[in-house]
Amino acid sequence: MTNLAIAANGLRKSYGDKVVLDGIDLAVPEATIFSLLGPNGAGKTTTVQILSTLIAADGGTAAVGGHDLARKPDDVRGAIGVTGQYSAVDKLLTGEENLLLMADLKHLSRRDGKRKAAELLERFDLLDAARKPAATYSGGMQRRLDLAMTLVGDPRLIFLDEPTTGLDPRSRRSMWQIVRELVASGVTIFLTTQYLEEADELADRIALLDHGRLIAEGTPEELKRLIPGGHIELTFADTHLLDAARHLLGTGIADPQALTLQVPSDGGVRAIRELLVVLDEHSIDIADLSVHTPDLDDVFLTLTGQHKETTR
Amino acid sequence: MSTLTLAVRDSSTMVRRQLKRLIRYPSMTVQLVVTPAILLLVFVYVLGGTLGNGLGGGGGGRDAYVNYIVPGILLMAAATAATGTAVMVATDMTEGIIARFRTMRIYRASVLTGHVVASVIQQLLGMIVLIVIALVIGFRPNATAIEWLATAGLLTLFAIAITWLSVALGLKSPTPEAASNAPMPLVLLPFLGSGFVPTDSMPTVLRWFAEYQPFTPIMETIRGLLLGTPIGNSAAIALAWCVGLTAVSYLWAKNTFNKA
Numbered sequence: 006m007t008n009l010a011i012a013a014n015g016l017r018k019s020y021g022d023k024v025v026l027d028g029i030d031l032a033v034p035e036a037t038i039f040s041l042l043g044p045n046g047a048g049k050t051t052t053v054q055i056l057s058t059l060i061a062a063d064g065g066t067a068a069v070g071g072h073d074l075a076r077k078p079d080d081v082r083g084a085i086g087v088t089g090q091y092s093a094v095d096k097l098l099t100g101e102e103n104l105l106l107m108a109d110l111k112h113l114s115r116r117d118g119k120r121k122a123a124e125l126l127e128r129f130d131l132l133d134a135a136r137k138p139a140a141t142y143s144g145g146m147q148r149r150l151d152l153a154m155t156l157v158g159d160p161r162l163i164f165l166d167e168p169t170t171g172l173d174p175r176s177r178r179s180m181w182q183i184v185r186e187l188v189a190s191g192v193t194i195f196l197t198t199q200y201l202e203e204a205d206e207l208a209d210r211i212a213l214l215d216h217g218r219l220i221a222e223g224t225p226e227e228l229k230r231l232i233p234g235g236h237i238e239l240t241f242a243d244t245h246l247l248d249a250a251r252h253l254l255g256t257g258i259a260d261p262q263a264l265t266l267q268v269p270s271d272g273g274v275r276a277i278r279e280l281l282v283v284l285d286e287h288s289i290d291i292a293d294l295s296v297h298t299p300d301l302d303d304v305f306l307t308l309t310g311q312h313k314e315t316t317r
Numbered sequence: 318m319s320t321l322t323l324a325v326r327d328s329s330t331m332v333r334r335q336l337k338r339l340i341r342y343p344s345m346t347v348q349l350v351v352t353p354a355i356l357l358l359v360f361v362y363v364l365g366g367t368l369g370n371g372l373g374g375g376g377g378g379r380d381a382y383v384n385y386i387v388p389g390i391l392l393m394a395a396a397t398a399a400t401g402t403a404v405m406v407a408t409d410m411t412e413g414i415i416a417r418f419r420t421m422r423i424y425r426a427s428v429l430t431g432h433v434v435a436s437v438i439q440q441l442l443g444m445i446v447l448i449v450i451a452l453v454i455g456f457r458p459n460a461t462a463i464e465w466l467a468t469a470g471l472l473t474l475f476a477i478a479i480t481w482l483s484v485a486l487g488l489k490s491p492t493p494e495a496a497s498n499a500p501m502p503l504v505l506l507p508f509l510g511s512g513f514v515p516t517d518s519m520p521t522v523l524r525w526f527a528e529y530q531p532f533t534p535i536m537e538t539i540r541g542l543l544l545g546t547p548i549g550n551s552a553a554i555a556l557a558w559c560v561g562l563t564a565v566s567y568l569w570a571k572n573t574f575n576k577a
Contacts, residue, residue: 082421083422085420087417091413091416092413093412093413093414093416093417094414106330106334109326109330110327110330110418110423111421138341155417
């Protein structure tokens with residue numbers, strides 16, 4: 006059995022009448038990237054704030070890094086690192102001073118602190134700016150310093166709350182690379198993002214959060230399979246063939262104008278082969294064939310759309 | 318590591334952080350010396366000749382007034398610094414770095430202790446500069462070494478009290494702008510007390526306020542220590558104010574910080 010870095014049960018949080026988290030369960034295995042995906046206001050940041058001991062949940066239990074969140078918050082704090090959505094660097098201090106400050110607060114010896122700071126400055130490409138105040142850094146540099154500060158104490162579990170929001174594509178890619186390296190070294194990452202691409206790119210498992218509820222959870226592939234919308238689109242030379250195919254298959258949406266027939270399918274190779282065999286046996290030629298597998302965008306829009314309708 | 322070692326270690330880390338920030342952002346420190354220094358010069362050279370004559374007792378004139386005004390100026394310097402501390406704390410709270418500290422296994426109040434200790438050091442340095450300026454323009458204290466030491470002790474206690482108060486005010490302020498207004502009344506208290514003129518020249522209501530507000534017994538005690546004027550029960554009242562204000566402000570600040 007794999008150990009869980011995060012195990013949460015029925016977490017709830019309300020601010021006044023507004024329910025922000027409506028009972029969410031999480032199970033994040035060690036050394037994996039878990040992504041909480043959702044639109045603005047879904048409750049992603051609140052989840053991170055609760056799991057990182059910043060705010061208390063109104064209900065539910067959680068163990069983070071093996072420690073009970075409510076009873077042993079200080080042990081949780083000792084096990085985690087947090088890089089929030091808003092830059093958590095001291096802008097008046099230099100990059101190096103920021104890292105040394107973290108080393109002091111992690112109670113490293115002076116020598117270990119200096120070595121760690123130098124190593125992180127090098128790794129995060131901040132050597133040239135090490136002696137400049139963080140206020141003069143670009144957005145991407147501040148975010149890198151921010152993450153470097155989080156890594157000073159070698160936390161085994163890192164929360165990244167929208168780590169690439171507002172970054173240019175190049176900085177985003179370099180952040181992704183860093184995240185992959187961290188997981189390769191055995192660190193667990195809890196990542197929130199509003200970018201489907203980011204979750205698809207990085208995460209081992211994704212949970213979709215909407216209006217304070219988890220509406221789906223699984224690997225990116227599982228989620229894509231979860232929803233209808235996958236189909237094979239056949240194009241024919243004339244309406245005669247189109248009608249024949251539709252009668253034969255007994256299903257599908259025909260478009261006489263475009264001479265296409267959309268046949269529901271998971272888009273797998275086996276399904277395609279079977280379809281082609283049936284058509285061939287009846288000598289129905291096709292002019293063109295395309296496979297449409299749902300992407301996370303479809304999953305997201307379908308699920309959040311459905312969810313909105315059921316809550317109305 | 319025991320809680321106490323942890324508290325001391327984290328707090329001293331935070332003091333170093335804050336001192337570095339103060340060095341990096343010197344306009345606050347300069348303002349803390351310049352504002353009271355200008356007031357000192359204006360009061361002594363523009364108003365001092367006349368005000369000094371109204372002090373009663375022997376001498377009078379400008380020379381007497383320099384001696385009279387120094388305690389008030391010192392407290393005003395501390396109050397000015399308090400404004401700066403409130404702004405710094407409020408600014409700090411708007412930055413993500415505080416959220417980071419809260420997610421780390423460190424002694425919680427160390428951030429606040431860092432602000433207070435650094436600010437008190439800053440204030441004491443500022444007061445030394447002001448005393449030197451006063452000495453240059455004719456301040457003639459007759460204090461013994463022990464009286465100087467007692468003065469330093471009382472000023473330190475006062476600085477600690479007013480700084481914890483300003484930390485609490487800074488934490489309570491929604492924005493740094495609001496924080497710069499909150500401690501404003503503190504800067505005026507030396508005027509509404511025995512800082513610039515004796516309280517017995519004031520109208521009844523104002524005099525009543527002036528005699529019972531915390532700055533007056535502190536200023537009277539310092540005046541007594543440095544110049545030999547009668548202290549009476551001022552020293553005891555001054556100490557009580559400093560300790561009481563520190564205790565209340567500390568709890569208020571700590572509570573506010575933990576709740577936020």
